[in-house]
Amino acid sequence: MAEQKLEELCYLTAQSLTLLKTSDHFRVVKLLGEGSYGRVMLAVHKKRGTPMALKFFPRGSTSLLSFLREYNLSLSFCTHPSLSRALGIFFCTPSHYVFAQQAGLYGDLFDVIVPEVGMEEDRVQSIVSQLSGAISHLHTLGFVHRDIKPENIFLCDQACRWVKLGDFGLTRAQGTRTRAVWYQSPFCVPEMEVAKKRKAELKDQGGTKGVGKEGETKEDIWIAVEPSIDSWALGILIYCMLTGCFPWNESTADDLDYKKFKEWFDQEADKEAQKSNNREVGRKETEHRGNRGGTLSLEVKSRHSETGEGSGADAVSPYFSVFSPLALSLFKELLNPDPDVRARAEEVPGYLGMPWLVKTEKEEKRRAEEAEAEAKRVREAGCIGEKKEREDRGER
Incomplete structure (x- = not known):
């Protein structure tokens, strides 16, 4: 199993983790991104002269195991062309764990989605085609990404012809039991609403906690990691790319927009x-x-x-x-509130190739009608010319 192999790789690489000084081997150029995990720097390898992204994880807040999991998963399992891959370089400094990965030199998807406008539909469909393949690849191996969002999709060219899904810090094996954590975001799946309700209940009870088996507390709700989590995020991402906004603030009954959708x-x-x-x-x-x-x-x-x-x-x-009827059908599959029947990423390519926006559908229909009218005009002109030619020859 992939999860067992990943654990073995983590054990082996832990034995060869080397303490290095970053400036001895790399010329750091600029900051590419940062977040709760740490930061990513664009750097050039001094001997090879190749650009790469160095991902820095603070040792004070990052366990060695979580660092090695992300590194080895990216290195050994992310072989799909639309998955960001590690480069086989990993080390530590006195303050950070570091590994090198392919650099997203043109930013991320968040940078190119125009607020309240979105992106061109053909570009969106191209990106979705790539991402659905990348996500399906992970799912086939038994992993669920769990953090699909514009900021984690990196651009390999200015025109967005090639994108890569990255940041595997939250990726887990399918079936893994994790603590349900609700957060206010349309990307948070509706099945996490139980965690929000539990938190509210405990607040009403004065925050009473009780420790159960394995250190679990009364407020803990545990769920299994399933591919349906990625399907939901992909649906929200498609909506965001097409419109430049989100359909609702949170996927709970408290949100009026989500309630109307439901x-x-x-x-x-x-x-x-x-x-x-x-x-x-x-x-x-x-x-x-x-x-x-x-x-x-x-x-x-x-x-x-x-x-x-x-x-x-x-x-x-x-x-x-x-949205067109085709796009609505796709959203009904990906944004199904019931995770057990939510569509999987490998089903998405079946919805590609036809208009997703009403205005695009109307425009294509208009062009088809114009083309048909032109073809009819040419046919009629041809018939008239043929008739005149026969008349000139004295034929009936």
């Missing part, structure tokens, strides 16, 4: 269930007529009329009205 989603699910039921009833009625003759029963007719088939879909959630 209501629309439930209506759509009920409608699909009713259609499925109608098809089954219709099939049985067909079999019944085949055996006994007769016509479709009044009960079946009434069910068809109650569902309003052919009368148009229910009003879409307000912030999703700009």
Whole structure:
């Protein structure tokens, strides 16, 4: 198993961790990024002359195991072209653990998403194609990224033709039990709302804590790490790239925008269930007529009329009205509130290649109509010319 191999690699590399002085081997150029993990610096290897990103983890707040896990996972498992890979250089200084990785010289996705506008749709679909493949690769190996967001997607060129998903600090093996932590963000999956409710309950009770087995406290809720976490984040990311904003602030019942989406989603699910039921009833009625003759029963007719088939879909959630039916179908799959039936990343390519925005869909339809009109004009002109040529030859 990949997780077992990763543990073995961590044990082996721990034996060869070397204490070095960064300036002896690298010329540090500039800061590329920083966060709670530490910072990333653009550097040039003095002997090789190659640029690379050095990721610095403070030793005071980073365990050796977590450092080695991220390094070895990136080095040995991130072989997909859209996953950021370590370069086989790792060491420590008196204050930091450090490893080298491929440098994102053109920033990250957050830098190129225009607020309230988004990105060109064809570019979004290209990026999604790459990311869905990268995420699927991780899932196939048994790992879940757990931190997909614009800041962790690095650009390999100015035009965003090639991107890489990076930062594997939160990546865990599928099935690993982790403490449920809720945070206010659309990327936080709705199944984490239980952690928010538990925190509120404990606050009402005066913050009473009790220690259970293995040091767990009363407020702890443990969940299994599953690929559905990445699917949800990918859905939110697609929305963000297409619109330049987020659909809601948090994925809980307290957020009115999410609540409206959930209501629309439930209506759509009920409608699909009713259609499925109608098809089954219709099939049985067909079999019944085949055996006994007769016509479709009044009960079946009434069910068809109650569902309003052919009368148009229910009003879409307000912030999703700009999307085509294809994109809405994708969002319903990726942003399914039920993690057990949420779509997986490998299903996303099936939604590529057709318009995701209503304005794009209309524009493509307009172009198709213009092309058809031009083709018709050419055909008619050809027919007229052929007729005139026959007349000139004295033919009827």
